[in-house]
Amino acid sequence: MKHNFYILFLYFGILFFPQNNYAQVDLNNKPDDDLGDNDDKFQELFFEALKQKGVENYDRSVEYLIKAIAVDNTQSVLYFELGKNYIQLKNFGAAEDALKTAVNKQPDNEWYLDALYGLYAEQNDYNKAIKTLKQLVAYHPDYKQDLAELYITTKKYNEALKLLDELDAELGISASRDYMRNQIYAATGRKKDQIKNLEKRLDNNPDKEANYLALIYRYSENNEKEKAFETANELLKVMPNSQFVHLALYKFYLDRNEPKKAIASMKIVVQSSQIKPEAKLKVLSDFINFVGKNPQYEPDLIEATVLAGDTNNAKSNIELAQYYLTKGNKSEALNYFENAFTFDSNNLVVLRNILLLHIDLKHYQLAIEKCSKALEKYPSQPIIYLVYGVALNELNQADKAIGILETGLDYIIDDTKMESDFYNQLSISYTLLNNTIKAKQFSDKAKQLETPN
Template identity: 55%
Template sequence: MNKQACIFILVFGIVFFPQINYAQVDFNKLPDDDLGNYEDAYQEHFFEALKQKGIENYDRSVKSLLKCIKINDTDPTLFFELGKNYKMLKNFGAAEDALKEAISKSPENEWFLDELYDVYMQQNDLDKALKTVKQLVKFHPDYKQDLASLYIEAKKYNNALNILDELDSEFGYNQDRDYLRNQIYDLTGNDDDRIENLEDRIKSNPEDESTYLRLIYRYSETGDTKKAFDTAKNLLESNPESKLVHLALYKFYLDDNATDDAINSMRIVLTSPNIKPEAKAKVLNDFVSFVSKHPEYEPQLVEITSLIDDDKSPKTLRELAQYHLKVNDKVKALGYLEEILTEDPNDFNTIKDVLMLRLDLNKDSEAEKLSAETLELYPAQPVLYLVNGVANNKLNQPKKAIETLEMGVDFVVDDPKMLSDFYIQLSEAYKQNNNITKSEAFAKKAADLSKQ
């Protein structure tokens, strides 16, 4: 190739190659001008806002969002996020303004409205909250229940009841709405409407045991025992297997002198595994009281309590113990109280009762042992020292009695009767120990207390 040809090719390359490269530029790429800088800055501020919100730096998040809005204020999400941050900062006025701006840009966005609703609720602004939740109702029926709650707070009880009626009609009854309904009845004192509502429910669903029971309770509460009794009998007729109805029936039967029916209902309650121990204890208490007045029915009480041996709560056991104490059967009473201690060995009141009965029944070694063990748990209880001293005196162990009694007497405060008992036992202990002088001294102290 000659020299002139080389120069031609070099010049041709210089002139034409840049133009060929320019023709291969990616036109989808944003130019590096002011618009591109704005886009980068917007994204940088937005992600910084999310980051600061995530670490609970809400004020910094607000500043970054405001920078985004300055660049481009068309996105409603910016105002939504801004409103949430203001709410966390308790700046509710600014939160309301920001969220209303978001809603103006996207009126059908449920989450924007819900956030505004929460802002009003946190300020207890019932009027604005009501207005907002009415807009939310179209999104989900749960908001209707919120609307009912707000009507209650605003004392618009009829509006609330109408909403609850609509929801019950559409979705059936539920516990939360029943709570709201009863709250209204309690606030208005409108027992007639409450009862009417329950009566209507029974008509529409005669198999619903819980509605009968609530109606029985409401009739009883208003003093209409005849309707309460009739409702209980209707429940038994529609649901012969119901156990809960007997919680009401036994009382009605007792008032009606239908003793056999009452005892049968009590038997069903006390032997049912589905009835709570607290309810059983109440029934047993009534049964015990009844038998105390009518001892001819004691065999039935004994029979029924024998059936519930494997299902006795502490309350039930205590009721049985009290009954046997009333009829002076201390051995059985002690047995039931000792059963309580197997479940709760640190029950101080039961321990005291057991100790007294053991002394009464001359179970002195057992009383001495239990009182000594319990003193480790309750070292400042003078009654335990006294019982231990009495037990040791009865066991002819005066030195142990003296040691315990002299230790415990210091814990007696403002109780002359107990102090006198301590002196009497110390007198007895010193007498057994052949120290007549001290025995007589403590006897005199006890006598002096009794004269006060």
């Protein structure tokens, strides 16, 4: 929308006073009427109105404008200024009347029409806004795009598409208009029309990579996989060095059971400086799932993670850690969880996995050190106390374990399984201290929680 047009002070002078005011006059002749007095009065009132508006005294500005209109109601700019003051005063009905009067007096004034359109848009009066925009499109193509947006808002999709076609023909393709097109296609379910539009673009401009990529995406979305694959190969012929095409090809190759080609495409993607880390991560995640079913390609997965560079973030490391967990390789899983934690040290789930894996791998001293540090940051997380207690018991430090476990019990809320685990560890602690009575008490408490009601 075009807004905030500023009228120069000089412009007002030229607008208000006709050219014959500047003609030579005989200064020796006295005026034979009061026109001169009216002219002075008009100027005084108008400029006082501008002054009051400048200091945001809109009520007073309105008063002076109304008085100026009483002196000379032929000047359209008075109504324009009056309308703008009324808008500031939230008197939208009066603002509309004033701006419409300004437009009626000077129908070809773009600024007046724009102000009226802005008023209607602010009031969500779409029908009137559309009517005004239809007058404005003669002045600037930006108004056509505004009109297309309003057509979409009012579900007049055919009219919107027609305008978008005109704008694309005049100005070329733009991302903002494509977004509007996609809104229309999504709202109407006209996927075939969407694809036809993209096919036409590709025919008209076969050397533009973006046209191929957009068509590949829409074919895939419409489950036309063969056409998508063919288009990807066409792009590869036209642009052999394209990196973006491999975002599609690696998936097609996996689906077609061509793992070597898929791996080659994947490696191009993860090394690309043009492709965003989020897209690389998606490719890497897909390949992790593939390797889970085809473990013979695990060396390629490891190589890909090394090549990934900026994709090497918390999420990618968590994905790899989960993969190695499913394979039963806890050492590798721990390595990747620890890598993830270096990128996201506030991730409590990752921390929990690290601590539990240290216990599983019998890294008890490491578990104690990390639990002690973790409690400084998370003093109310019972899982940390539990792991801490387990590690202390394993190292025969039962007295310390009891203190830690009893403290951790206070933080358990509605988790009978964890509470039972705490009691079992306390039973172990007292057993280590040869306190069989206490050991049995806690063992019984654990069993009571484990017994179904």
